[in-house]
Amino acid sequence: MHHIPVANNNWKDWKWQLKNSVHDLESFERLAKIQFPPDTIAELKKTIEHFPLSVTPYYISLIDPENYENDPIFKQCFPSIKELDIASADIADPLSEDMDSPTHLITHRYPDRILFHVSNQCAMYCRHCTRKRKVGDKDQIPKKKEIIQGLEYIKRNTTVRDVLLSGGDPFMLSDEYLDWILTEVKKIPHVEVVRIGTRVPVVLPYRITPNLLNILKKHSPLWINTHFNHPREFSRASLTALASLADAGIPLGNQTVLLAGVNDCVFIMKKLMHKLVQNRVRPYYLYQCDLSTGLSHFRTPISKGIEVIESLRGHTSGFAVPTFVVDAPGGGGKIPLMPQYQLSSSPNKVVLRNFEGVITTYEEPRDYDYRQCDLDCHSCKLFLKADMQANSSPVGIKKLLADFDDEISLIPHGTERMEKRIAEDAIIQIGRTILQHGKKNDRVYLMHLGTEPVEKILVQIESLALNNGYSKIFAKVPHSARALFEEDGYLAEAAIPNMYNGTEDGVFMSKFYSEARKTVRNAEQCAEVLQNCQQQASEKAVFSLPHDYLLTRANVANAPELAKLYGTVFKSYPFPIHQEDYLVETMADNTEYYCIWKNAQLVAAASMEKSPEGSYAEMTDFAVIPEFRGNKFSHILLGRMEKSAAKQHIRTVFTIARAISLGMNTCFAQCGYVYAGMLRNNTSIDNELESMNVWYATLPVAKHL
Numbered sequence: 001m002h003h004i005p006v007a008n009n010n011w012k013d014w015k016w017q018l019k020n021s022v023h024d025l026e027s028f029e030r031l032a033k034i035q036f037p038p039d040t041i042a043e044l045k046k047t048i049e050h051f052p053l054s055v056t057p058y059y060i061s062l063i064d065p066e067n068y069e070n071d072p073i074f075k076q077c078f079p080s081i082k083e084l085d086i087a088s089a090d091i092a093d094p095l096s097e098d099m100d101s102p103t104h105l106i107t108h109r110y111p112d113r114i115l116f117h118v119s120n121q122c123a124m125y126c127r128h129c130t131r132k133r134k135v136g137d138k139d140q141i142p143k144k145k146e147i148i149q150g151l152e153y154i155k156r157n158t159t160v161r162d163v164l165l166s167g168g169d170p171f172m173l174s175d176e177y178l179d180w181i182l183t184e185v186k187k188i189p190h191v192e193v194v195r196i197g198t199r200v201p202v203v204l205p206y207r208i209t210p211n212l213l214n215i216l217k218k219h220s221p222l223w224i225n226t227h228f229n230h231p232r233e234f235s236r237a238s239l240t241a242l243a244s245l246a247d248a249g250i251p252l253g254n255q256t257v258l259l260a261g262v263n264d265c266v267f268i269m270k271k272l273m274h275k276l277v278q279n280r281v282r283p284y285y286l287y288q289c290d291l292s293t294g295l296s297h298f299r300t301p302i303s304k305g306i307e308v309i310e311s312l313r314g315h316t317s318g319f320a321v322p323t324f325v326v327d328a329p330g331g332g333g334k335i336p337l338m339p340q341y342q343l344s345s346s347p348n349k350v351v352l353r354n355f356e357g358v359i360t361t362y363e364e365p366r367d368y369d370y371r372q373c374d375l376d377c378h379s380c381k382l383f384l385k386a387d388m389q390a391n392s393s394p395v396g397i398k399k400l401l402a403d404f405d406d407e408i409s410l411i412p413h414g415t416e417r418m419e420k421r422i423a424e425d426a427i428i429q430i431g432r433t434i435l436q437h438g439k440k441n442d443r444v445y446l447m448h449l450g451t452e453p454v455e456k457i458l459v460q461i462e463s464l465a466l467n468n469g470y471s472k473i474f475a476k477v478p479h480s481a482r483a484l485f486e487e488d489g490y491l492a493e494a495a496i497p498n499m500y501n502g503t504e505d506g507v508f509m510s511k512f513y514s515e516a517r518k519t520v521r522n523a524e525q526c527a528e529v530l531q532n533c534q535q536q537a538s539e540k541a542v543f544s545l546p547h548d549y550l551l552t553r554a555n556v557a558n559a560p561e562l563a564k565l566y567g568t569v570f571k572s573y574p575f576p577i578h579q580e581d582y583l584v585e586t587m588a589d590n591t592e593y594y595c596i597w598k599n600a601q602l603v604a605a606a607s608m609e610k611s612p613e614g615s616y617a618e619m620t621d622f623a624v625i626p627e628f629r630g631n632k633f634s635h636i637l638l639g640r641m642e643k644s645a646a647k648q649h650i651r652t653v654f655t656i657a658r659a660i661s662l663g664m665n666t667c668f669a670q671c672g673y674v675y676a677g678m679l680r681n682n683t684s685i686d687n688e689l690e691s692m693n694v695w696y697a698t699l700p701v702a703k704h705l
């Protein structure tokens with residue numbers, strides 16, 4: 001392209017190019033020798049106000065003024081009035097880069113590498129920029145202080161081994177500034193590779209000066225990815241820039257964006273890839289156009305990208321084929337896509353097709369020595385000493401495939417099916433007998449045995465369990481029913497003396513329908529908790545409420561605060577205590593709630609649930625806001641509830657505590673409670689079935705009423 005007379009000696013001076021960059025329509029018309037139709041001028045000006053214009057004279061010189069409307073160079077640098085058409089799919093920040101930004105200038109999405117936005121300036125404003133929302137932000141170049149903040153982040157995060165300097169364009173910084181940044185990044189011991197993403201070789205090739213090359217050489221190993229989108233972007237100047245970078249020993253890659261009307265053609269793409277490899281640039285990614293606002297006119301269907309890869313793979317050199325990726329909206333990262341090459345498979349054979357359509361088979365090995373990887377390199381014949389720290393916490397599908405990981409499925413949050421699963425277990429009545437059952441605790445809980453014949457109840461709860469596929473039935477019954485339950489295959493898991501009417505023992509009977517449900521996963525840990533809490537029980541003490549706290553019995557008016565407290569403290573709970581209605585209902589029924597307040601703030605609560613006939617009570621629902629823990633509030637609440645129980649002639653109180661909670665078990669031990677046994681995998685807490693310890697106490701006869 002020689003239509004711009006190179007009348008000045010400054011043309012090849014990159015600073016002159018930037019100083020003479022075009023920002024308005026009139027200058028563009030003059031330099032490109034184009035006259036825009038008068039009726040489009042107003043709309044073009046509006047577009048530029050929204051998404052600014054900036055092009056180097058060099059890049060303008062590549063435009064063909066005779067056919068500018070179809071010119072791929074023109075389309076990449078000159079605004080289209082279609083940029084103001086907002087499509088329904090448009091998102092300002094489609095890759096959620098702002099959300100994955102732990103600190104200013106850094107995007108940290110992948111485990112071992114980060115984007116470091118060291119510059120917010122570009123030599124040219126690409127019309128298809130994915131960060132269009134930020135283009136033309138009048139901010140200055142990031143200050144040293146801000147860069148140092150980013151460097152500190154990298155230093156703190158020792159898993160970062162790859163730092164990608166991006167922007168903006170890092171080559172918009174001065175040589176000295178870039179030299180300093182590279183020096184500082186390279187000083188960080190865990191940083192193994194540094195990359196620079198730049199469009200300078202395409203839009204301002206004169207920026208690749210001998211001095212810059214010397215700096216880049218100094219910081220080897222250094223990778224550069226550039227951004228050619230069309231064969232027409234290869235000029236003598238850009239070829240020179242690429243050659244000098246390659247001669248400096250820098251591995252070069254290229255990232256192309258698939259753009260409607262620019263390069264959405266298999267022939268153009270092949271030509272582009274060939275031009276790149278001829279110039280020692282390895283095609284790296286072909287990007288599906290992002291969903292950024294104002295880019296809808298550039299988008300192709302994803303299938304166009306598949307077609308491009310189909311036209312390249314096999315048809316040309318393997319290293320001329322980029323990876324086609326969709327950068328997942330919402331910040332999921334790059335997702336590679338390609339045509340299907342595997343057509344079918346059996347345990348013996350895989351059926352494949354090649355680029356010509358030849359359908360072929362690969363016979364699977366019969367005697368492949370498959371080994372479970374248990375991360376023990378000593379027992380493996382490959383004699384690798386892998387870095388276990390880095391490999392032992394896999395994510396994603398890799399996690400599902402890992403032999404040493406027990407996860408069998410990845411389940412998205414919030415599916416209707418899963419919501420149903422964790423929905424509250426239902427409470428039902430059979431005559432006077434009260435039951436709870438559901439998927440959440442995966443069990444039937446016989447809460448209260450009524451006057452119905454035990455044999456009949458046994459049949460009914462069994463069929464309830466079998467019909468729903470539950471793995472446990474758990475029954476709280478008087479001693480007199482014990483023999484019948486045992487005959488039916490139940491085991492006693494805990495027993496409480498004189499629970500019923502102060503005379504008859506209570507027994508917790510359980511029947512299991514799976515070995516897994518019966519086996520305590522963390523038995524050792526539970527045993528340790530029990531031992532430790534009983535040792536601490538010797539230091540018996542009186543616990544009193546610190547001054548400026550208030551303890552009250554809750555009334556209906558406190559239900560909203562109580563529900564909020566329980567909702568905050570418990571992620572999930574076997575009963576719906578985070579619902580006001582449930583609290584009000586149970587208050588009216590047979591449950592007393594107690595609250596500890598600091599000023600007007602509810603900081604702790606617990607409840608006492610009295611048995612229907614009033615002979616025993618369960619102390620339960622202990623919750624303390626994390627900041628207020630360590631004040632023995634549970635001890636104090638327990639003491640207060642015991643007083644109330646004694647007044648009501650309740651002789652036996654008990655509680656069921658998470659077997660792994662040292663705090664709660666210690667509380668009951670210190671308050672004189674006796675350990676009565678463990679309920680195996682009994683209760684769903686935070687969506688995990690946990691084993692529970694039963695503790696009881698016999699209250700003194702109340703002297704005053």
Ligand SMILES: *Cc1c(COP(=O)(O)O)cnc(C)c1O
Pocket residue numbers: 107108109110113114115164334
């Ligand atoms: C593309 C990208 C990277 C680099 O990804 P590679 O696949 O390693 O080239 C890193 N961070 C972010 C946020 C990215 O978008």
